[in-house]
Amino acid sequence: NAGVTQTPKFQVLKTGQSMTLQCAQDMNHEYMSWYRQDPGMGLRLIHYSVGAGITDQGEVPNGYNVSRSTTEDFPLRLLSAAPSQTSVYFCASSSPRTGNYGYTFGSGTRLTVV
Amino acid sequence: GDSVTQMERPVTLSEEAFLTINCTYTATGYPSLFWYVQYPGEGLQLLLKATKADDKGSNKGFEATYRKETTSFHLEKGSVQVSDSAVYFCALKGQGAQKLVFGQGTRLTINP
Numbered sequence: 001n002a003g004v005t006q007t008p009k010f011q012v013l014k015t016g017q018s019m020t021l022q023c024a025q026d027m028n029h030e031y032m033s034w035y036r037q038d039p040g041m042g043l044r045l046i047h048y049s050v051g052a053g054i055t056d057q058g059e060v061p062n063g064y065n066v067s068r069s070t071t072e073d074f075p076l077r078l079l080s081a082a083p084s085q086t087s088v089y090f091c092a093s094s095s096p097r098t099g100n101y102g103y104t105f106g107s108g109t110r111l112t113v114v
Numbered sequence: 115g116d117s118v119t120q121m122e123r124p125v126t127l128s129e130e131a132f133l134t135i136n137c138t139y140t141a142t143g144y145p146s147l148f149w150y151v152q153y154p155g156e157g158l159q160l161l162l163k164a165t166k167a168d169d170k171g172s173n174k175g176f177e178a179t180y181r182k183e184t185t186s187f188h189l190e191k192g193s194v195q196v197s198d199s200a201v202y203f204c205a206l207k208g209q210g211a212q213k214l215v216f217g218q219g220t221r222l223t224i225n226p
Contacts, residue, residue, distance in 0.1 A: 105159070
């Protein structure tokens with residue numbers, strides 16, 4: 001079982017560059033989300049999706065876009081990278097069908113913007 | 115909105131010491147409560163959960179009891195090991211919701 005797979009694991013970008021962080025899950029979970037983790041800030045929700053074709057903003061959405069064309073994939077796009085987006089990004093998925101067992105997290109993408 | 119507050123300052127203990135990490139929450143209704151653990155260089159793993167008042171979640175020697183009256187979900191372990199060194203996150207999922215709200219995380223270091 002792969003669970004939630006994130007790629008790449010590490011990335012260095014120059015200010016102004018764009019890129020896509022990939023996230024895929026093989027558990028047929030309806031709900032997927034992106035968080036960023038910064039020191040002293042815990043995890044903050046960027047965007048989330050309750051199913052294919054449906055996305056919504058979280059707590060810190062500015063500078064990021066998402067789409068959900070399939071149940072399995074939920075890519076996060078940085079439109080024009082800024083140093084403030086240096087962070088560790090986590091993708092997670094869950095399903096109401098599994099009850100309240102929380103989320104399954106990917107192993108993270110460490111992004112540095114220089 | 116829903117929120118979670120946990121002790122921010124790092125915790126350093128000696129092996130076999132007793133551990134408490136405090137967590138309090140603000141939410142309407144009856145949220146589900148979770149503790150996640152993040153080992154160095156890894157993603158978050160679910161450690162334990164409780165879905166209703168007075169439930170006790172437990173795993174790997176860790177315990178936490180859902181206290182509705184004090185809106186708390188403190189994490190405890192009777193005898194910690196060096197391998198417990200990690201960052202611990204308290205989180206809640208609102209009643210009927212799917213979004214998970216996290217506390218700031220507490221870094222735990224256990225010295226041999």
